[in-house]
Amino acid sequence: MKEDIKTDALLEVLNIGAGQSATALSEILRQKVLINVPDLKFLPIDKVTESLGGAEQKIVGIYFQINGDITGKMLLLFDQKTGHMLAEILTGDKTKREGKLSDIDMSAMMEMANIIANSCLNGLAGLLDMRLMPSIPYYAEDELGAVIDFLLIEMAIVSELAMLVNTEMSTEKGNIKGSLLVFPDDTFMNKIFERLELQKT
Amino acid sequence: MTETKSQRISINIAEFAIAKHSEIIETQSLGSCVGVALYDRTTKMGGLAHIMLPDSKKVMVGGKPGKYADVAIKLMVDKLQEAGVNKMNLTAKIAGGACMFSGAGISDFMNIGLRNVNAIKQILSEMKIPLVAEDCGANHGRTVEFNLDSGKMTVKSSMASTKEI
Numbered sequence: 001m002k003e004d005i006k007t008d009a010l011l012e013v014l015n016i017g018a019g020q021s022a023t024a025l026s027e028i029l030r031q032k033v034l035i036n037v038p039d040l041k042f043l044p045i046d047k048v049t050e051s052l053g054g055a056e057q058k059i060v061g062i063y064f065q066i067n068g069d070i071t072g073k074m075l076l077l078f079d080q081k082t083g084h085m086l087a088e089i090l091t092g093d094k095t096k097r098e099g100k101l102s103d104i105d106m107s108a109m110m111e112m113a114n115i116i117a118n119s120c121l122n123g124l125a126g127l128l129d130m131r132l133m134p135s136i137p138y139y140a141e142d143e144l145g146a147v148i149d150f151l152l153i154e155m156a157i158v159s160e161l162a163m164l165v166n167t168e169m170s171t172e173k174g175n176i177k178g179s180l181l182v183f184p185d186d187t188f189m190n191k192i193f194e195r196l197e198l199q200k201t
Numbered sequence: 202m203t204e205t206k207s208q209r210i211s212i213n214i215a216e217f218a219i220a221k222h223s224e225i226i227e228t229q230s231l232g233s234c235v236g237v238a239l240y241d242r243t244t245k246m247g248g249l250a251h252i253m254l255p256d257s258k259k260v261m262v263g264g265k266p267g268k269y270a271d272v273a274i275k276l277m278v279d280k281l282q283e284a285g286v287n288k289m290n291l292t293a294k295i296a297g298g299a300c301m302f303s304g305a306g307i308s309d310f311m312n313i314g315l316r317n318v319n320a321i322k323q324i325l326s327e328m329k330i331p332l333v334a335e336d337c338g339a340n341h342g343r344t345v346e347f348n349l350d351s352g353k354m355t356v357k358s359s360m361a362s363t364k365e366i
Binding site: 099 | 213214215216229230231232233234253254264265268299301302303304311313314340341342343344359360
């Protein structure tokens with residue numbers, strides 16, 4: 001099946017990108033970071049929130065657009081507690097955090113996300129010999145449903161279905177867990193497949 | 202007389218429902234999406250929609266009718282009229298339309314929430330439905346409960362205090 005080969009190629013490539021992200025995160029945290037196998041979902045847009053665990057969970061999300069030869073969206077998600085723990089590690093400020101993170105915490109989180117997103121896209125760009133770069137980071141902290149509806153709206157303009165690839169990352173100790181979500185635009189998978197086919201010849 | 206417990210109807214993103222006296226319609230976690238409530242206080246009937254996009258005519262795909270402001274509002278009015286509501290009695294309340302993300306440069310494309318709210322106001326005014334209350338904008342999500350007994354909309358947020366409009 002040609003479609004199966006294409007999705008395999010997409011997952012393989014994103015697995016390598018996520019691996020680069022995990023390496024970057026482990027350098028920042030000075031802890032080993034593990035990733036699971038990327039999970040591809042293709043589902044109606046109104047089911048995306050449910051598939052990620054439901055609208056009400058409180059999360060920290062950092063969003064990027066993927067620009068260049070292939071386009072899409074990327075969202076780095078942490079549950080709120082993990083987000084606050086990361087902010088503490090990144091800033092070295094151990095003050096207890098309640099409610100939304102401060103501007104300083106926020107910019108530390110965005111900087112970390114920037115490194116993670118760049119590592120992933122640099123990995124993909126090298127592998128595919130493509131030009132790829134993330135937009136500047138955008139930060140949100142709220143319920144998952146409220147954070148993600150902006151992405152769903154953008155997708156809903158062109159399609160009834162959403163494609164997303166979720167790679168979960170966690171430290172070996174298990175104290176920090178997050179998700180790297182990639183929402184490929186509709187030409188993303190074909191372009192990757194064509195490039196890989198070309199490289200074979 | 203015993204008071205009966207209100208019946209709850211939950212609607213998901215891109216859905217709408219109409220309901221009557223003693224019922225509550227709720228929808229969770231509106232970010233840039235907008236909750237539009239229509240209400241007739243004489244019959245205590247109304248509806249709530251969880252709207253994603255302003256205009257069905259500017260997109261390439263169809264989908265659930267509750268997705269678009271123009272379609273959802275018109276359908277709610279039609280269904281309420283079928284149920285015996287006089288359109289002249291309808292008023293509207295809206296909540297949502299936040300700009301959830303912050304960053305170095307929030308460009309126009311990020312503020313779909315504001316575009317949604319503006320489009321909904323335009324549609325309501327064209328349909329001559331007065332907008333009597335709103336809680337829109339800012340950068341926090343909203344969960345709304347629309348009570349058909351009182352016509353009040355309770356707006357809850359994880360990041361801001363609860364409001365009643």
